[in-house]
Amino acid sequence: MTGTRQISLGDVDLWWAHPEQIDDPDLLETYRQWLNPAEHERMGRFLFARHRQTYLVAHALVRWVLSQYAEVSPAAWTFVKNQYGRPDIDPAHELGSLQFNLTHTNDLAVVAVARSDVGVDAEDVSRRSSTIKVAEHFFAPEEVAQLHGLDHEAMTSRFFDFWTLKEAYIKARGMGLALPLHAFHYDLRDLSAIAIGFHPPIEDRGENWRMDLFSPNPRHRVAVAQRLAPSISMNVHGFLVTPPGEPSAVYHHPCPPKNMQKHVF
Numbered sequence: 001m002t003g004t005r006q007i008s009l010g011d012v013d014l015w016w017a018h019p020e021q022i023d024d025p026d027l028l029e030t031y032r033q034w035l036n037p038a039e040h041e042r043m044g045r046f047l048f049a050r051h052r053q054t055y056l057v058a059h060a061l062v063r064w065v066l067s068q069y070a071e072v073s074p075a076a077w078t079f080v081k082n083q084y085g086r087p088d089i090d091p092a093h094e095l096g097s098l099q100f101n102l103t104h105t106n107d108l109a110v111v112a113v114a115r116s117d118v119g120v121d122a123e124d125v126s127r128r129s130s131t132i133k134v135a136e137h138f139f140a141p142e143e144v145a146q147l148h149g150l151d152h153e154a155m156t157s158r159f160f161d162f163w164t165l166k167e168a169y170i171k172a173r174g175m176g177l178a179l180p181l182h183a184f185h186y187d188l189r190d191l192s193a194i195a196i197g198f199h200p201p202i203e204d205r206g207e208n209w210r211m212d213l214f215s216p217n218p219r220h221r222v223a224v225a226q227r228l229a230p231s232i233s234m235n236v237h238g239f240l241v242t243p244p245g246e247p248s249a250v251y252h253h254p255c256p257p258k259n260m261q262k263h264v265f
């Protein structure tokens with residue numbers, strides 16, 4: 001199927017792999033051959049083999065996934081970085097609006113592909129932290145208020161919803177932590193119509209963003225944010241894959257245009 005997959009404005013394809021479950025030495029050698037010298041250098045800086053393997057699989061996944069959309073072999077992709085470190089497809093490939101974003105955490109790597117600004121974040125929710133203290137430090141007051149009053153389990157779960165969604169937005173903007181986390185806030189009272197609002201210094205409009213949140217397995221939570229005109233539907237498709245094997249389609253979530261959702265900031 002290399003090079004033949006189509007993607008339209010509004011679609012978000014999410015491809016994920018489980019780095020720690022890949023132990024075939026030939027496969028791992030193939031991945032090594034796809035990476036460029038700079039990627040090898042970054043991979044070599046990780047102290048633990050587990051982290052080197054996650055890096056290897058995540059970056060091989062990016063390359064293989066992009067090769068599903070264009071006649072470019074996994075090893076031939078080149079990338080550029082913006083001033084905040086966001087990697088994008090090198091304009092030399094002449095692929096127009098095609099974009100990707102990568103996230104990796106314990107035993108999960110996810111690549112999002114879309115035709116408008118897109119950000120993805122995955123977190124290991126089995127990792128416990130003192131959620132309310134972290135939230136009070138990093139989140140907007142509107143978000144902290146939505147956590148208060150929840151029991152421990154519900155609070156932990158909602159904390160990761162906020163965390164992954166906040167990361168997805170700052171990654172879609174390509175600015176990472178250069179955007180102040182307290183200057184935008186999610187309303188998660190209705191997960192079928194996730195809404196986002198902004199305070200200065202962030203100048204943005206909630207109606208131009210569409211989000212999705214799901215669990216590909218009990219250990220991980222994944223959020224995606226896409227910049228999209230309110231009139232356009234977002235269609236999220238999820239695939240589990242061990243490149244270059246056959247992917248299995250495991251998730252599909254059509255999200256209607258904004259004006260058909262219940263509430264918008």
Ligand SMILES: CC(C)(COP(=O)(O)OP(=O)(O)OC[C@H]1O[C@@H](n2cnc3c(N)ncnc32)[C@H](O)[C@@H]1OP(=O)(O)O)[C@@H](O)C(=O)NCCC(=O)NCCS
Binds near residue numbers: 087101103162167171
């Ligand atoms: C760098 C950052 C963009 C994401 O970091 P992260 O959540 O630790 O890591 P993720 O696995 O989700 O994403 C890493 C990938 O995002 C991409 N990336 C790097 N800079 C990026 C940017 N400015 N915008 C979008 N994507 C970026 C890269 O592909 C990177 O992978 P690589 O380093 O292997 O090449 C940034 O948001 C950050 O430093 N976050 C720290 C976590 C934190 O404190 N979050 C508070 C949450 S409320």
